[in-house]
Amino acid sequence: MQTLTPHVYWAQRHGEIYLRVEISDAQVRKTCQGHGAKGENEYEFNLEFLKTVKPEVKHKSTQRQVNITVKKQEHVWWDRLTKQEKKPLFLAPDFDRWLDESDAEMELREKEEKINKVSIESRVRKDPFLGLKKGFLFMYNLVQFLGYSWIFVNMTVRLFILGQDSFYDTFHTIADVMYFCQMLAIMEVINPAVGLVKTGVTPAFIQVMGRNFILFVIFGTLEDMQNKPVVFFVFYLWSMIEIFRYPFYMLACIDTEWKLLTWLRYTIWIPLYPLGVLAEAVAVIQSIPIFNETKLLSIPLPKAIGMSISFSYILQLYLVIMFLGLFINFRHLFKQRSRRFRTKKRKAN
Numbered sequence: 001m002q003t004l005t006p007h008v009y010w011a012q013r014h015g016e017i018y019l020r021v022e023i024s025d026a027q028v029r030k031t032c033q034g035h036g037a038k039g040e041n042e043y044e045f046n047l048e049f050l051k052t053v054k055p056e057v058k059h060k061s062t063q064r065q066v067n068i069t070v071k072k073q074e075h076v077w078w079d080r081l082t083k084q085e086k087k088p089l090f091l092a093p094d095f096d097r098w099l100d101e102s103d104a105e106m107e108l109r110e111k112e113e114k115i116n117k118v119s120i121e122s123r124v125r126k127d128p129f130l131g132l133k134k135g136f137l138f139m140y141n142l143v144q145f146l147g148y149s150w151i152f153v154n155m156t157v158r159l160f161i162l163g164q165d166s167f168y169d170t171f172h173t174i175a176d177v178m179y180f181c182q183m184l185a186i187m188e189v190i191n192p193a194v195g196l197v198k199t200g201v202t203p204a205f206i207q208v209m210g211r212n213f214i215l216f217v218i219f220g221t222l223e224d225m226q227n228k229p230v231v232f233f234v235f236y237l238w239s240m241i242e243i244f245r246y247p248f249y250m251l252a253c254i255d256t257e258w259k260l261l262t263w264l265r266y267t268i269w270i271p272l273y274p275l276g277v278l279a280e281a282v283a284v285i286q287s288i289p290i291f292n293e294t295k296l297l298s299i300p301l302p303k304a305i306g307m308s309i310s311f312s313y314i315l316q317l318y319l320v321i322m323f324l325g326l327f328i329n330f331r332h333l334f335k336q337r338s339r340r341f342r343t344k345k346r347k348a349n
């Protein structure tokens with residue numbers, strides 16, 4: 001029986017060479033014996049590859065052909081299959097699997113993205129309580145959004161109707177809802193602490209405790225503070241960010257994002273935060289003479305010394321802490337903003 005050369009079809013990817021030898025009912029040894037273009041014969045072919053390949057060769061015989069896969073030593077694209085520039089007569093492109101370099105790169109990227117997606121999904125699948133957590137967070141954010149929307153709309157309508165007169169009874173109109181929202185906001189210190197949200201506890205602690213100190217101590221304990229215009233500015237500045245921040249979180253809970261809302265959430269804090277802390281500092285300064293006069297919250301000293309330390313000293317220290325807190329959270333939010341917009345830019349490219 002004479003040894004013939006079969007038709008060999010080839011294609012490549014960055015890491016593999018695919019060969020398809022058209023022989024039916026083939027038994028593959030060093031050579032193939034089977035039914036080829038010239039009937040039942042011994043078929044053999046030799047190829048000297050352009051670059052080095054790995055020694056292991058995978059082959060699979062089917063009724064009609066033998067499929068051979070060879071792994072490249074280096075994950076690179078080859079200009080041609082063989083070392084010799086002239087293509088052997090028995091060799092032809094396998095158009096069933098032929099890709100040019102860019103299509104092969106795209107196929108590779110799609111495979112990698114699919115692998116990443118599967119690994120993220122398998123990680124996500126590991127958390128059986130994920131739905132419950134997202135449901136809780138969604139409801140929390142919805143309640144806060146409704147509360148702060150009520151505050152913002154109420155204050156805006158009263159400002160348009162009453163003008164500056166609305167400054168003087170803001171506290172009495174808004175305080176109950178603000179108390180509710182700010183008490184509930186303590187959850188924002190617990191959420192990161194128990195791993196419900198991926199953020200630091202410190203920024204949330206500074207944020208929530210800073211606001212609650214102003215609300216419950218400066219405004220809540222001093223009636224003389226409650227009809228000052230500064231209450232209007234503090235409450236309005238607080239609500240302006242929350243009517244964007246909480247809907248942003250709600251959408252995050254359902255894996256949704258509105259670009260404008262994300263931009264607003266991560267941009268309007270830039271003017272609002274310094275303005276808000278400035279308004280709070282004005283409130284603290286305005287409260288100092290009242291604490292001195294009323295001796296409220298003074299810290300009693302032992303009888304032997306007799307006097308008490310006025311709470312106003314604590315407030316003077318607090319003014320320094322406020323600006324330190326502002327610096328820490330400003331830097332944190334700036335990092336969050338850069339991370340968020342850097343990630344989006346990378347996705348867009």
Ligand SMILES: CCCCCCCCCCCCC/C=C/C(=O)SCCNC(=O)CCNC(=O)[C@H](O)C(C)(C)COP(=O)(O)OP(=O)(O)OC[C@H]1O[C@@H](n2cnc3c(N)ncnc32)[C@H](O)[C@@H]1OP(=O)(O)O
Nearest residue numbers: 197199203204207209210241249269272273276322325336
């Ligand atoms: C007596 C005690 C005193 C203590 C000391 C006090 C010092 C006080 C100093 C300063 C006082 C400040 C007082 C406040 C003033 C004002 O508010 S002025 C008005 C303007 N204010 C703002 O703009 C601040 C708004 N607040 C915030 O942005 C936050 O509270 C924050 C903690 C400052 C930052 O939020 P953070 O969560 O850390 O960053 P994000 O990027 O928003 O979120 C990170 C990831 O976590 C997810 N996430 C967070 N919360 C939720 C949630 N509720 N639900 C769902 N998901 C949430 C979020 O989606 C992010 O996820 P990824 O995108 O996947 O990262």
